[in-house]
Amino acid sequence: MRHQYAVLLAAAALLTGCSASVVAEPDGQPVDVPSTPMGFPSIVGGTVPVPTITPDTAKPTDAAKPPATPDQATAPPPAEAGPVSSKNLPPVDKLGNGWKTYVDPAGAEAGWISNNNWTRERNAHQAAFEALPVGCKGKLPASSLPVPQYALQATYRTGPDLPATALLLRFSDEQQAQQYYTGYEARVKACGTSSDADLSIKPLWSEQDAAAQLRNYAGASAYAEVAVRQGRTVALVASAAADPAPQPNADWAHSVVPQLRTVIDSA
Template sequence: MRAVLAAVAAAVLLCGCSSEPAANSAATPSPSGGTVPIPTNTLNTVPPTDAAQPPELPEQATAPPPAAAGPVSSKNLPAPAKLGTGWKTYADPGGAEAGFLGNETWTRSREPHQAAFEALPVGCGKPLPTDSLPVPKHALQGSYRTGAGQPATVLVLRFTDAGQAAGYYGGYQTRMTACGTKGSLQVKQLWSTPDAVASIRAYEGAEAFVELSTVKGSTVALLAQASATPDAQAAWARSVVPALRAVIDSP
């Protein structure tokens, strides 16, 4: 997963967007004397409205992120004991490869647009829908270690209202279903209910993740657990739905 997300971030960086012209490119001489202005790229100042499109710039990694995202905090993430025997919170140190600086705690605020975009499947063998998706207002990620020592995360996306949350959740599920089981990313659904879905997201030649998604009120939660035996995790995924839904949309 990190390799794919890193590739997305690298693509954004390679776009070369800048709000300032280069030192020697503000103007160029014209044959008749004087100078001819050269247009420069400027960043869009309008708030993003489509989570299905990549942000113009990746999340900043110049300082450790806050441990809360507006009203969304650790209270909106399930306690590790609710997720399984031996689960623990994990203070991710981050680093250059991870693309963020650790803040010495297990939760970190995410740039909402970036977090919502990165959660979508990338590398599918089949074409994905192209409809636009709402951008959340807040995003918070919690890091865990499972009883088997595997990494796991819960991403909480808080939207302006329940309609936007439902819109993103529906678009996310449509893309996961359309992804298919061929390509550099394969997605296999384990089970689904009206308000929760469990899937396996497997990257070719890399690790596989059991993913559980649910929506409640104005909040979408996405849990991802690395697993060597993802097909055996269907019952576990069902068992933790109540723990997620009990806290994710609390004020």
Template sequence: MKALVVACALATVLAGCGSKPAAQQPTPTATQVIPSTVSGTVPVPTNTVPTDEPTDAAVPPQVPEQATAPPPANAGPLTAHNLPAPEKLGAGWKTYTDPGGAEAGFIGNNTWTRRRDSHQASYEALPSGCSGHLVKGSLPVPTFALTGTYRTADALPATALLLRFRNAAKAQAYYTGYQTRMQACGTGGDLSVKQLWATTTAATAVRSYAAAESYVDVSVLKGATVALLATTSTHPEQQADWAHTAATALESVID
């Protein structure tokens, strides 16, 4: 169950299954980012490019077509080289090749990275189920989205999501909107968010879902890229120092 909840994110950070939706309003799509909800009969993300280019990441995407082939390991210019090597995130960390499947919501591609639909990934990374003030306003949709999966030294799932925008201004707009929503989420709802620390280009929070596991959520902005890293933790509020290490590792390679 632990691997299912996190390895699917961001979303948060970040990428295809779990126990709670990852956006501000119910999504019509059957597959989700960290954490999310799927079933064994729903369609998996499409690998085709939509006819109409989406313009607002705060609006639910259309239900994707069922994929008939594994997603590519790269997303445009984004590759595994734009994700931290596992040893940079901590001793004993490893990359993890997610086999995918109906419950995971995608077809495995025999590697630890996979392309996501950019609208779906950026929408599902937003917090939902919050008891706090509902933040409104449009957010830019990234041009590319790439997910990478890891396992921690304790064999707990971790997922990174990279969102590459058309330019730095759009990345800044999405990052600001993401942080605003996280800070306004509050506690006591289906999702509770507690901020641990923040700078102008990086932040760490704890996402706790009712009757589910908690996640350490690290977000970083650099250039035209926003990176979201989420990992299950048995002691998430004690991970503030580790999150600084993770943020530095992300910042060094994402853009």
């Protein structure tokens, strides 16, 4: 962009410095004609209009596409994301037996700076995009998804001391939250269970605005995940599966749905 601006300025300087060429009318009287190159604006009143270079500040509109510029960590993130805070998460003992909050130390490898808290604000576009399945064998839908207004992430350790996270995505209205949830679940169902893919997903159960599944990453642990939409908010809670069998994870997911519905969309 800076190079383009310099080119425009150079073109303007060339125009204002040009001498006029001289042609003759039939009566022999000379007439000055500005020697304006093709493709540049004409000179009016001795000045050249220079286009205003405005940075692209348009807000992102599609959470199914990655951010043009990844979030750059220059300081610890806030522990709240606008109106969304730890009060929008159930008490830790309601999420599972032996669960506890966990302060992620973060660091350069993680790409963000720890705020010494178990919750942190996320770039809403980036968080909503990264929550979607990637590396599946199945063909995922290409539909666009709304970008939330706020995103809050929480980190935990389960009873067996395995990692777990919760992500709250708060949208501007219920319709956008429903659209994201529906698109999210459509991608989960389309991912497939092929063992030779980077990611396979086995659906466990689904009901109105809530569902659970098992994510299996190649060469890594399986994760049990529950997704819930309540009002303007979508909650995604994932836990490393201590038992890879479907039923215990399906039961756990069922148990946390009412706990999430109670608080995730409260003011």
